[in-house]
Amino acid sequence: MSFERLIAKIKDTKNPTVVGLDPSFSYVPQYIRAKYQGQFADPLEGAACAVLEYNKGLIDALCDIVPAVKPQAAYYEMYGWYGMKTFAETITYAQKKGMYVIIDGKRNDIGSTMEAYAAAHLGTVDLDGQIAVPFGGDALTVNGYLGTDGISPLLKICKEQDKGIFVLVKTSNPSSGELQDKKIGRRPVYEVMGKMCETWGKELLGESGYSAVGAVVGATYPEQLSELREKLPHTFFLVPGYGAQGGGAKDVAGAFDANGLGAIVNSSRGIICAYKKGDWSEEQFAEAARAEAIRMRDDICAHINL
Amino acid sequence: MSFERLIAKIKDTKNPTVVGLDPSFSYVPQYIRAKYQGQFADPLEGAACAVLEYNKGLIDALCDIVPAVKPQAAYYEMYGWYGMKTFAETITYAQKKGMYVIIDGKRNDIGSTMEAYAAAHLGTVDLDGQIAVPFGGDALTVNGYLGTDGISPLLKICKEQDKGIFVLVKTSNPSSGELQDKKIGRRPVYEVMGKMCETWGKELLGESGYSAVGAVVGATYPEQLSELREKLPHTFFLVPGYGAQGGGAKDVAGAFDANGLGAIVNSSRGIICAYKKGDWSEEQFAEAARAEAIRMRDDICAHINL
Numbered sequence: 001m002s003f004e005r006l007i008a009k010i011k012d013t014k015n016p017t018v019v020g021l022d023p024s025f026s027y028v029p030q031y032i033r034a035k036y037q038g039q040f041a042d043p044l045e046g047a048a049c050a051v052l053e054y055n056k057g058l059i060d061a062l063c064d065i066v067p068a069v070k071p072q073a074a075y076y077e078m079y080g081w082y083g084m085k086t087f088a089e090t091i092t093y094a095q096k097k098g099m100y101v102i103i104d105g106k107r108n109d110i111g112s113t114m115e116a117y118a119a120a121h122l123g124t125v126d127l128d129g130q131i132a133v134p135f136g137g138d139a140l141t142v143n144g145y146l147g148t149d150g151i152s153p154l155l156k157i158c159k160e161q162d163k164g165i166f167v168l169v170k171t172s173n174p175s176s177g178e179l180q181d182k183k184i185g186r187r188p189v190y191e192v193m194g195k196m197c198e199t200w201g202k203e204l205l206g207e208s209g210y211s212a213v214g215a216v217v218g219a220t221y222p223e224q225l226s227e228l229r230e231k232l233p234h235t236f237f238l239v240p241g242y243g244a245q246g247g248g249a250k251d252v253a254g255a256f257d258a259n260g261l262g263a264i265v266n267s268s269r270g271i272i273c274a275y276k277k278g279d280w281s282e283e284q285f286a287e288a289a290r291a292e293a294i295r296m297r298d299d300i301c302a303h304i305n306l
Numbered sequence: 307m308s309f310e311r312l313i314a315k316i317k318d319t320k321n322p323t324v325v326g327l328d329p330s331f332s333y334v335p336q337y338i339r340a341k342y343q344g345q346f347a348d349p350l351e352g353a354a355c356a357v358l359e360y361n362k363g364l365i366d367a368l369c370d371i372v373p374a375v376k377p378q379a380a381y382y383e384m385y386g387w388y389g390m391k392t393f394a395e396t397i398t399y400a401q402k403k404g405m406y407v408i409i410d411g412k413r414n415d416i417g418s419t420m421e422a423y424a425a426a427h428l429g430t431v432d433l434d435g436q437i438a439v440p441f442g443g444d445a446l447t448v449n450g451y452l453g454t455d456g457i458s459p460l461l462k463i464c465k466e467q468d469k470g471i472f473v474l475v476k477t478s479n480p481s482s483g484e485l486q487d488k489k490i491g492r493r494p495v496y497e498v499m500g501k502m503c504e505t506w507g508k509e510l511l512g513e514s515g516y517s518a519v520g521a522v523v524g525a526t527y528p529e530q531l532s533e534l535r536e537k538l539p540h541t542f543f544l545v546p547g548y549g550a551q552g553g554g555a556k557d558v559a560g561a562f563d564a565n566g567l568g569a570i571v572n573s574s575r576g577i578i579c580a581y582k583k584g585d586w587s588e589e590q591f592a593e594a595a596r597a598e599a600i601r602m603r604d605d606i607c608a609h610i611n612l
């Protein structure tokens with residue numbers, strides 16, 4: 001009912017990072033793409049097969065040193081329903097290899113529809129007595145613009161099935177401030193949203209002191225990251241923006257508490273495209289990802305007290 | 307590059323309504339569910355087949371009198387990737403029958419990822435030279451919490467491929483005010499978001515005076531609906547909340563301009579579950595949906611000047 005399972009994995013691996021599996025087609029090594037090209041009537045099917053092979057290679061290379069992966073739904077939806085099959089198979093594969101899976105979907109809707117999203121990504125559905133697991137993630141990113149009744153169905157599943165959510169609070173992109181930094185009274189929108197996370201998480205506290213309701217706070221805004229760490233003591237942070245988006249280890253250090261916990265830092269392109277930098281060959285994409293994941297872990301751990 | 311295609315269909319059918327295809331499993335008539343139960347190793351596949359048959363029956367019964375359908379992604383994701391196959395097939399089927407398809411996904415992310423969502427739901431992907439259409443909707447609902455760079459990739463596709471988006475402004479659910487009604491200076495958050503829609507739409511104006519950037523404004527907040535109609539003269543409204551959620555024809559009248567245009571009103575359960583009310587049999591689900599769609603059209607048209 002909280003992030004204890006994730007925190008345990010972070011402690012086991014001594015690694016507070018998560019690898020974003022965001023397989024843009026141009027990220028997939030050419031030799032893998034070539035293998036499936038022209039093999040299927042619908043090119044989306046071949047693309048989805050290539051992505052799955054790429055993901056499996058990455059997971060194999062990372063599963064013993066990285067606690068979690070974060071597949072981003074957009075990069076699977078762009079291959080149509082074949083992509084969603086690869087999405088489901090990637091989640092299952094990562095979990096089989098012991099990884100915690102954060103589905104990055106930023107889902108949001110009114111209560112009754114949010115129940116469907118909650119069942120889809122974290123829960124189960126009852127089909128005339130047969131219980132099925134649609135995607136079965138461990139945690140889901142969500143957007144809280146619709147307020148409490150768009151979040152409640154998720155809290156229920158977090159409690160009953162030991163899952164977590166990360167609510168968008170302060171995102172890593174350049175224009176995030178257009179709405180998020182505007183002031184409501186004396187507080188910026190992102191802080192109001194952050195406080196809502198603390199409220200939503202109240203009944204879902206774990207032994208660590210963190211609840212099942214986390215927040216997304218970008219590495220590209222280090223001041224806000226430190227400020228929010230202080231103001232939201234029970235809210236675990238998912239921190240995007242390290243690496244390709246410009247955030248460094250010093251920038252993310254403020255996301256962590258005195259014990260080096262309280263946050264997990266994401267890198268996507270930086271890891272999964274590591275083979276494109278330096279002297280790696282395409283065939284070494286997984287080895288390169290592992291080397292970069294170790295470098296990132298060490299970089300961040302040098303700045304925190306894990 | 308605007309909503310002219312949708313507006314033309316509304317004029318043709320003299321009907322400013324859209325039917326939400328939100329197939330909760332309990333909405334699908336029992337005789338259809340029974341047909342597929344136990345036929346597949348994975349019960350999600352049977353459920354997705356049942357949903358497709360249900361949707362096709364509804365589309366057949368509605369396509370000559372209703373301009374658009376709005377499949378809600380959550381109710382397809384809850385059947386896993388089989389559900390997404392049904393989602394894709396539903397969109398294609400509705401378009402073949404001449405309907406405009408609004409994908410209700412409320413997608414949102416940072417720029418580079420939003421490009422993937424835009425391609426997935428409205429555009430095309432280039433797979434080593436082969437161009438594929440992942441889902442191919444005509445319009446997509448989106449959440450603007452991340453600001454302009456999360457919206458820009460959509461504007462590009464709207465312009466180049468004659469598509470539209472609807473940004474969440476004031477949602478229909480009870481707790482929508484928790485964030486959306488809070489004041490930024492003298493203006494509520496929803497108005498700030500509404501003004502952002504006017505800005506985003508500036509370069510995408512159609513002959514009707516409406517741009518390709520619409521707004522979601524709930525029927526359950528009639529005052530805000532009238533207020534926003536006045537303040538956002540170039541923003542076409544998608545209005546959920548009629549019927550099952552409590553909004554009536556009088557409540558939505560304020561969403562329309564003097565010519566009876568400027569808005570499209572959604573009903574989901576009210577139409578697709580119409581057979582559960584009155585003397586209909588399960589087998590008459592499509593007939594019942596058609597009768598209710600006609601009643602809803604006449605109810606709303608009695609209050610506007612279309």
